[in-house]
Amino acid sequence: MNYFIYILINNIVPISIMIAIGATIYRAFKIDIRTLSKLNFYVFSPAIVFTKLYESEMSLSVLMQVLLFFVIFFSLLFAIIEIVVRVQKHQRGMRVAMRNSVIFYNSANYALPLNQTVFAGNAYTLSIQIIIMIMQTLIPNTYGIYALNAHKASWKATMRTILSLPVIYIIPLAMLLRYFHVPVPESIHLPISYIANAFMATALLTLGVQLGAMKWEFHFSNVLLSNLLRLAVAPLLGFFVVWLLGLYGLTAKALILSCAVPTSLSSVLLAIEYENEAEFSSQAVFTSTLFSMITIPIVIYFLDWV
Template sequence: MAIFLNVVLPVLLVFFTGYLVQLWKKIDIKPISTAAIYIMTPTLVFRTFYTAEINVQYLYMIIFCCMLLFALIIINKIYSKIRKYPTDLESGLILSTAFMNSGNYGAPIILFAYGEAGFVYAIIFMVLQAMIMNFFGVYYAAKGRAGIRTSLKMVFKMPATYALLVAVFIRVFDLSLPGNLFMTIDIIAEATIPTVMIILGMQLAKIKWGNFEWGKVSYGVFVRLIISPIIAWGITLLLPLDPLLTKVVIVLAATPSAATIVMYAIEFNSKPRLVSSITLISTLLSIITITLLLAILG
């Protein structure tokens, strides 16, 4: 109960605030989301890479993300083959289960649970996941039609990608920013997490209830919330991860389906109803699963 009250509940209240405001005012989310994507998130990414002590653990994190992604894709392909699902349904299940909400859900959970040290890992994990999602997410949403070139373009359309590159450039050449400029970056970066949390609540308010394909939704939620962290735990046994990083990646692997992936499903007509249903239900049930997981990990 203490974990729920001290870690999960504060995060949920921010989501719920966005949810209620959206139900009440029917706000256009796009301008807020655009500001978060093109201003706030790149600033937070830059600050994180500019100030973080980069070491071999980040290489292990990249390996971890790739191993988890491919394991989940393989599971979905095997399941879809057994059930004889068509390609679009297989893609919808991959979108719903292979891409987690490590940013506007996972990062604040990690901040409340493990403090600033864990939060740095969470932000870097978020950047890696965003790149993976923009590449493989587009590829599977378009059922392979988009091709590698289109997927790569999506990665390089991300402002966060350039924020990362600039930060790495400054670190490599041992440069430094003037204090006043960094203060500006710091102010914007601090606003990022609460903003994206409110956006998630608003996005969830737009998902309509009813007529869920409960068999497929149950499978997707089970893979996202249960199978994914179990696989993540197994991968951590194979990699020499720092104890704190181990906890962080397992918790992030247990977060619900990424809300961003719903937009890809809609754009490419890859079972958007199913993807949004799994996103909504996994987000609600994660209140229980994340609380239990945090209690187990300590």
């Protein structure tokens, strides 16, 4: 019950307030959502990725364990979703949106504070979550964009789009600077920190603006299917992969918890930026965030069994 109340008060309520503000602002001023989307892709996302990577501490052994887990988990989850969308006979646009709503999960804004709450600020479990966050930042900005553009543009044009995104350069830059202990001048680090601190607010406001602009023709069955795969199937798969690799203790618990969080705002930002099932994507994020206040306490309870 304590976890339930904490998650409700410290995760769900603040997120819901920010989303509501975004929806209200759209209703009042008809804000251009494409501009907000570009700000997220080209300004706020690169800043938070750089900050988290540059300030994190992780060992090579932890890195390899987490990467192995992620590759197996991601591959199995992708295969499950591919089977589901083909059985459902979705059109291509919905197949991509459904896939994105499950494989892209909120490993930063939601998972980082959740990790620190559950594990009492443990630096080791935080480093595990940061590695997951890196992967969950890289994949939407590479595969996610490719999947949305493959049928609309040539391979070269799609690659130009991917290579134009700053986040794919920020990741190796931040890791190199941290590895070689290169100090970032305060005059540069300070504005980057300011921008990074604004990421969550801007992303949630963007989601709120999208929800405010929607006609709310609810994609009931598809949204529920997405929520089921993201909040139930994914953590169960996390338990399985941990068992398969023989992981235990804090490592196993942190990895399983990382699988249980709701759909990422990346799926919405991609859907808006590339005009693909934006309403479904927004509804999937919103509902999975709400339902997660029920499912995550259940996952936390079963972590004691690992």
